[in-house]
Amino acid sequence: MIFKRSSAGGGLLALLLASAPVAAPPVSADDGGPAEPPKVELVLDVSGSMRARDIDGRSRMAVAQQSFGAVVDALPAETQLGIRVLGARYRFPGSSKAVGCTDTQQLSPVGPVNKAQAKAAIATLRPTGWTPIGLALRAATKDLGAGETTRRIILITDGEDTCSPPDPCEVARRLASQGTHLVVDTLGLTLNDKVRRQLTCIADATGGTYTAVQHQEELTGRLNQLVQRAGATYRRTPEKVAGTAGCADAPTLAPGVYTDRERFSEHRWYRVSVAPGQELRASVSVALDRTLNPDHGVLLRAVSAAGQELVRGTDAGSGRTDVQSTGLRWSDQRTGADASASPSPDGGSGGTPVCLVVSNSFSAPAAVRTAPGMPLELTVDLVPSSDAPGEPDLGRGWLLLVVLAGTGLVAGLVTGWLARWRVAVWKEN
Amino acid sequence: MRASLLLASAAASAVLAATAVPAAADGSPSPQPTIGTAGTSFLTATTVRPGQPVSVSASTGDYLYWSFATAAGQTGRIAVTVALPPAASRHGAATYTIDVFDGLRRRQACTAGPQNATAAAGTARVRLHCSLRQVRAWAEPWSDDPLPGTYYLRLTASGLPEQDLGLPIRADVRISAKDGDARPAGAKLKAPLSPAVAPGTTLAPGASPSGSASPVSSAPKPAERVKGWFSWPSSRWWWTIGGGVLAAVMAVAGYSLTRHPRRWFSALR
Known part of the structure; x- marks a missing residue:
C-alpha cells in the first residue's frame, strides 16, 4: 500500500515535472x-x-x-x-x-x-x-x-x-x-x-x-x-517611431515592430533599406480605438525613392472590429545588369531605399475627436528573397506514360524493321 | 487511498489544462493539453499546434487571437463553437466571425464556411468553420497566395446589440491541417512568412540593417515536413521511372513484333 502510494506520488511528480517546461511562457525563450x-x-x-x-x-x-x-x-x-x-x-x-x-x-x-x-x-x-x-x-x-x-x-x-x-x-x-x-x-x-x-x-x-x-x-x-x-x-513592446509626411525625411527602419499614431486621412512615411537579394516584408495594423463610421479601410504601399509604386497591400471592412490590417512583400526582381545600370541614389550603401506609406480611409461622426491619432502597428522584416522555381525536371500523369510507351513501341518497331531490312540486304549480298 | 489518487490525478490534469503553451514535441500520439488562453492582438496571439484543443472563457465583444504554423502543401481547417450567454440576458441577434490572416496580416479567404454566422436571440451556440486554401511552396511577391509560415485566427463578435457586451461566453477552437503535395513542385520559400515580433530600431539615414531578426524573436514557424529522400520532391520520380520501364518493355515488344511476327500471330490463331 505504501509502495503504491509512493508510486502514485512519483507519477504525479513526473507529470508535474513534465508539464513544468510546458508552463513556461513562450516569450521567455x-x-x-x-x-x-x-x-x-x-x-x-x-x-x-x-x-x-x-x-x-x-x-x-x-x-x-x-x-x-x-x-x-x-x-x-x-x-x-x-x-x-x-x-x-x-x-x-x-x-x-x-x-x-x-x-x-x-x-x-x-x-x-x-x-x-x-x-x-x-x-x-x-x-x-x-x-x-x-x-x-x-x-x-x-x-x-x-x-x-x-x-x-x-x-x-x-x-x-x-x-x-x-x-x-x-x-x-x-x-x-x-x-x-x-x-x-x-x-x-x-x-x-x-x-x-x-x-x-x-x-x-x-x-x-x-x-x-x-x-x-x-x-x-x-x-x-x-x-x-x-x-x-508580456514582452518587449514595439518601438515608438514617428512617420513623416514625405519619403525624403522619413525615419529608416530596421527589422522589428514599431508603433505610431495616424489621424484620419493622414499619410505616414517610413523608409527601409533593402539590400540586393533581400525581400522586404511589411505589415500594418490600424486600431479602431474610438467610435467610427462603419466602413473603413487601410492601405500600405511600397514606393521607390523616385516615387514609383512598387507594390501595395490593402484591406477594407465594415462593422465592429478591433484592427484593420494588411501587408506586402517586395524584392528586387531586376536582373543583375539592369540593377547595376541604375545608380543607387543613396550613395552606394548597398541597399535600395524603399518607402512605406500607410494611409487609411477611416471617418468618424462629427462629435468624435480626431486627436490623438489612431494607434498604428508596423512590422518590418528583411529576409533572403526566394527565386522563382524552374520547371520541374520530372513528369507525372497517365499522358506521360502513354507518350513514353508509344515512343518505346515506335522505337522498337523501327529498330526491328531496320534489323530485318539489314538482314535481307546482307543475305542478298 | 482511491480518493487521494483521484485528487492527485485531478490536480495533475488541472495543471495540464492550465498550461497555455503547446507541449514540447516528443512525437508521441498522447493527447495534447487543452489551451485555456487567447491573445488580444496579433503580437500576443496564443500559439496553437494543429490538433490541439482550445477552450477559452471570455466576454462578449472580446477579440480573441490565436496563431498556428502551416507548412507547404497543408490545407488548414478551423472549427469554432461559441457558447453564447443565457438567452434571458441577451437583447437580440449576434453575429460572430472568424477571420484568418497570414504572417503578413493579409486576410486569407475561406474556401468553405460559414466563417460568419448570426445567432438568433434564443439560440445557445454558434458554429463557424473555415477551410483555407492549400499552402503553396512558393509564390510571387506580388501575389496573395497562402505561403508557409504563421497564420492568425481572430474570433470577433462582428455585430451585436450594444447592451450585450461583457457577458460571459465560451469559445472552443479546433485547428487541423491536412497534408498534401506542395505546389509548385521543387520550389521553396527561403524564409517562412513568420513576422518579427521583437521591437525594431530606427537607423541613421543611409545605414543598412545588420542581419535580420534572429529566428527566436519571430512568430511560430512551420516544422519542415519530414520525408524520405526518394519521395522528395514528389511522386514524379515514380511516374517517370515507371514510364521509362514501360517504354523499354514496349520497345522490346515492338522489336520482337517486327523480327518474329509469327510468334505473335500464330499464338493468336
Missing part, C-alpha cells in the same frame, strides 16, 4: 528576454454605490474583496501587482466635489506582493466616496512607471465617473498615446447602460477588454484570467 517582470495595477472603486447588495445577494464590495483575496492567493510569483483605490476617504454625498474628486490612494506599490498585507488592506475597505476614474487612471499609470513591457491596469468599478470632466475615456486615450504601452481591462459590477458605455470606451481606447460581472465566480475567474494574461503575454 526570447533573445535577451524582457528583464522586467509583468506589471499590473488593480484599481478598485470604493465609492458609496458599492454598498448595493445585488451580486448573489451580497454587497458589491464584499464580492470584490473575496475575489481579490482569491486572485492574490493565485498570483504568479514573478508578477508585480500594485493596488490603488478610488473614493475611499470622503463620503458621497456629503463632502464637496472638489475634495471628493481628488480621492485616490495607493494601497500597495507595484512590486512583489506581500499577500497577507495586501488582503488585509483590501478587507478593511468600506464603501465611501466619489468616483474619480480619470484621476485614478492617471495615477495608476504613474504608479506603473515607464518601461519596455506592457503596463496593465485592471479597473473594477460599479459606477460612472462622478467627477468628469475630464472624461475618463479621453484620459485613457491620452494616456495610451503617450509614453509606455498601456492596456486597461475593465470590469463593471453592474449592468447599468452608462457604466457599460463608459467602460467599453475606456477598454476600446487602450486595446483592453470589458466584462460585465453578475456573479462572484465570474469576477474571480476573469480577474485570474487577466492577471495570468499579463504574465503570459
Whole structure:
C-alpha cells in the first residue's frame, strides 16, 4: 500500500515535472528576454454605490474583496501587482466635489506582493466616496512607471465617473498615446447602460477588454484570467517611431515592430533599406480605438525613392472590429545588369531605399475627436528573397506514360524493321 | 487511498489544462493539453499546434487571437463553437466571425464556411468553420497566395446589440491541417512568412540593417515536413521511372513484333 502510494506520488511528480517546461511562457525563450517582470495595477472603486447588495445577494464590495483575496492567493510569483483605490476617504454625498474628486490612494506599490498585507488592506475597505476614474487612471499609470513591457491596469468599478470632466475615456486615450504601452481591462459590477458605455470606451481606447460581472465566480475567474494574461503575454513592446509626411525625411527602419499614431486621412512615411537579394516584408495594423463610421479601410504601399509604386497591400471592412490590417512583400526582381545600370541614389550603401506609406480611409461622426491619432502597428522584416522555381525536371500523369510507351513501341518497331531490312540486304549480298 | 489518487490525478490534469503553451514535441500520439488562453492582438496571439484543443472563457465583444504554423502543401481547417450567454440576458441577434490572416496580416479567404454566422436571440451556440486554401511552396511577391509560415485566427463578435457586451461566453477552437503535395513542385520559400515580433530600431539615414531578426524573436514557424529522400520532391520520380520501364518493355515488344511476327500471330490463331 505504501509502495503504491509512493508510486502514485512519483507519477504525479513526473507529470508535474513534465508539464513544468510546458508552463513556461513562450516569450521567455526570447533573445535577451524582457528583464522586467509583468506589471499590473488593480484599481478598485470604493465609492458609496458599492454598498448595493445585488451580486448573489451580497454587497458589491464584499464580492470584490473575496475575489481579490482569491486572485492574490493565485498570483504568479514573478508578477508585480500594485493596488490603488478610488473614493475611499470622503463620503458621497456629503463632502464637496472638489475634495471628493481628488480621492485616490495607493494601497500597495507595484512590486512583489506581500499577500497577507495586501488582503488585509483590501478587507478593511468600506464603501465611501466619489468616483474619480480619470484621476485614478492617471495615477495608476504613474504608479506603473515607464518601461519596455506592457503596463496593465485592471479597473473594477460599479459606477460612472462622478467627477468628469475630464472624461475618463479621453484620459485613457491620452494616456495610451503617450509614453509606455498601456492596456486597461475593465470590469463593471453592474449592468447599468452608462457604466457599460463608459467602460467599453475606456477598454476600446487602450486595446483592453470589458466584462460585465453578475456573479462572484465570474469576477474571480476573469480577474485570474487577466492577471495570468499579463504574465503570459508580456514582452518587449514595439518601438515608438514617428512617420513623416514625405519619403525624403522619413525615419529608416530596421527589422522589428514599431508603433505610431495616424489621424484620419493622414499619410505616414517610413523608409527601409533593402539590400540586393533581400525581400522586404511589411505589415500594418490600424486600431479602431474610438467610435467610427462603419466602413473603413487601410492601405500600405511600397514606393521607390523616385516615387514609383512598387507594390501595395490593402484591406477594407465594415462593422465592429478591433484592427484593420494588411501587408506586402517586395524584392528586387531586376536582373543583375539592369540593377547595376541604375545608380543607387543613396550613395552606394548597398541597399535600395524603399518607402512605406500607410494611409487609411477611416471617418468618424462629427462629435468624435480626431486627436490623438489612431494607434498604428508596423512590422518590418528583411529576409533572403526566394527565386522563382524552374520547371520541374520530372513528369507525372497517365499522358506521360502513354507518350513514353508509344515512343518505346515506335522505337522498337523501327529498330526491328531496320534489323530485318539489314538482314535481307546482307543475305542478298 | 482511491480518493487521494483521484485528487492527485485531478490536480495533475488541472495543471495540464492550465498550461497555455503547446507541449514540447516528443512525437508521441498522447493527447495534447487543452489551451485555456487567447491573445488580444496579433503580437500576443496564443500559439496553437494543429490538433490541439482550445477552450477559452471570455466576454462578449472580446477579440480573441490565436496563431498556428502551416507548412507547404497543408490545407488548414478551423472549427469554432461559441457558447453564447443565457438567452434571458441577451437583447437580440449576434453575429460572430472568424477571420484568418497570414504572417503578413493579409486576410486569407475561406474556401468553405460559414466563417460568419448570426445567432438568433434564443439560440445557445454558434458554429463557424473555415477551410483555407492549400499552402503553396512558393509564390510571387506580388501575389496573395497562402505561403508557409504563421497564420492568425481572430474570433470577433462582428455585430451585436450594444447592451450585450461583457457577458460571459465560451469559445472552443479546433485547428487541423491536412497534408498534401506542395505546389509548385521543387520550389521553396527561403524564409517562412513568420513576422518579427521583437521591437525594431530606427537607423541613421543611409545605414543598412545588420542581419535580420534572429529566428527566436519571430512568430511560430512551420516544422519542415519530414520525408524520405526518394519521395522528395514528389511522386514524379515514380511516374517517370515507371514510364521509362514501360517504354523499354514496349520497345522490346515492338522489336520482337517486327523480327518474329509469327510468334505473335500464330499464338493468336
